[in-house]
Amino acid sequence: MPQNQSHEIVVLKPKPEAQDVGLMVTRFFDAEAARYDSYNDSVPARRLYIASVNEIIAAELKRIPTLLKLLSIAAGTGKREVDIKEETGCDFEITCVDISRAMCKAARERGLKALQGSWENGAIEIEDHFDAILYLLAFGLLSNIEQRKSALNLASKALNKGGLLFLDVLNLDDRDEWGPQIKTLFAQESLAAAGYDLGDVFYRRVGEQEVSFTHYFTKTEMSDLLQAAGFDLVRVLNVGYGSSPGVVLDLTECGNMVFIARKR
Numbered sequence: 001m002p003q004n005q006s007h008e009i010v011v012l013k014p015k016p017e018a019q020d021v022g023l024m025v026t027r028f029f030d031a032e033a034a035r036y037d038s039y040n041d042s043v044p045a046r047r048l049y050i051a052s053v054n055e056i057i058a059a060e061l062k063r064i065p066t067l068l069k070l071l072s073i074a075a076g077t078g079k080r081e082v083d084i085k086e087e088t089g090c091d092f093e094i095t096c097v098d099i100s101r102a103m104c105k106a107a108r109e110r111g112l113k114a115l116q117g118s119w120e121n122g123a124i125e126i127e128d129h130f131d132a133i134l135y136l137l138a139f140g141l142l143s144n145i146e147q148r149k150s151a152l153n154l155a156s157k158a159l160n161k162g163g164l165l166f167l168d169v170l171n172l173d174d175r176d177e178w179g180p181q182i183k184t185l186f187a188q189e190s191l192a193a194a195g196y197d198l199g200d201v202f203y204r205r206v207g208e209q210e211v212s213f214t215h216y217f218t219k220t221e222m223s224d225l226l227q228a229a230g231f232d233l234v235r236v237l238n239v240g241y242g243s244s245p246g247v248v249l250d251l252t253e254c255g256n257m258v259f260i261a262r263k264r
Contacts, residue, residue, distance in 0.1 A: 006043070009178065010202045010211050011185065015195035021143040021213050022118060026099045028204075028212035029076070033102035037079050048246030052239055053258055054080060056248075057134065057166050058087035060260060064131055064164070067092045071130040071158055073119050073151070074098055074138030078107030081134065092131070097124050120151035129160045135167040140214040145197070145225075152229035159263040165231060168239075168258045172199045172216040175253050176242030179216055219257060231261035 016024070032039070040046050061067055067090055072081050075096035085094065096107045096114040107114035117123040120142055133155050142148050155165055172179045182201050185191065191200070199216040223233060238255035240247040249255045 006206060007203045008206050009181065009185070010204055011189055011191075012202050012211070013189070013191075013194040015143075015191075015200065018143045018147060022099070024202075024210075025141050025212050028210045029098075029100040030102045031210050033077065033100060033106055036103070036106075037077055040079075045241055045245035049239060049241045049256065050080065052246035052248070053136070053168060054084050054087060056237065056239075056258060056260075058084050060164060060166070061088045061132060062090060067131045069093050069095070069128055069130045070132045070134065071126070071128075072096050072134040072136070073155065074135065074141065075107055075112075075114070076100075076103045076138075078110045078112045078114065080136060081107075081112065082110055084134075095126075095128070095130075119154060120147045122150070122154060126158050128158075130158055130163060131160055132164045132166070133159055135165065137168060139167055140169050140216065141212070142215070143200070143213055148225055149229065152225055152231070156230045156263055161263055163263045164234070165226075165261045165263070166258070167222075167226075167261070168256050169222055170214060170216040171238070171253075171255060171257050172218050173253045174216075174242060174255060176255075177216075182216055217257065219252065222257065222259060226259060226261045230264050232264055234260040234262050236260075 040050055070092050075081055075098050078096050081094050081096060094112050096112050097119050098104050098116060099118050101116055104114040104116045115124050142151055170177060178201060186198050202211050202213050204211045237258040238249045238252055239258055240249050240255040243254060
């Protein structure tokens with residue numbers, strides 16, 4: 001976001017209630033649906049990052065001998081899911097979940113099964129169990145720790161034993177992203193007193209009105225959440241975004257974090 005200056009931080013005081021944040025996020029991504037794929041393709045850092053993460057996921061999926069069913073939470077338009085499947089060369093069924101009606105419509109137009117609703121609230125009825133779950137560029141949209149715990153617990157229940165969860169999050173310690181600015185604002189604006197957790201940020205496209213939310217994580221914070229939900233970490237990768245986009249990095253203070261975790 002900071003690199004291309006397409007988005008800007010918005011400080012809201014006090015922090016809105018979780019239900020109101022959810023409505024904000026839904027409205028934001030309904031408005032984004034028509035241009036979401038073109039935005040991902042037109043911003044070089046984003047395109048390279050997504051392509052690299054897709055490749056990492058596809059390589060892991062190809063190692064699953066009985067891959068039949070995949071669930072994608074907050075799948076958006078479904079484009080990444082289709083791209084990942086094509087890259088694996090495997091034949092498996094994809095089910096998408098998203099809060100945005102417009103995003104679900106786009107996924108269905110790609111021939112995917114798409115269910116609209118809030119995953120973390122348990123509003124989505126899933127009868128199947130899955131061999132793998134994707135939760136990409138979206139886990140941070142959940143506005144508090146209770147929602148995050150619920151989302152991961154529900155993901156664990158939806159996975160077969162030994163199934164894999166692929167999840168990526170923004171890195172609070174990434175010096176090339178909003179992390180340092182978020183830390184500064186948290187102290188300067190006394191955001192803890194306004195109901196914020198460190199890592200929370202509201203944002204919008206420059207020149208536009210719709211505001212959304214995301215949360216930046218530390219590695220420890222995310223690892224603890226996964227382990228508490230019944231997952232064992234397989235790999236944690238830092239993949240460049242703000243700088244060295246798409247490159248797997250050795251430095252923990254750069255890049256988004258990609259977690260691959262296995263259900264116990």
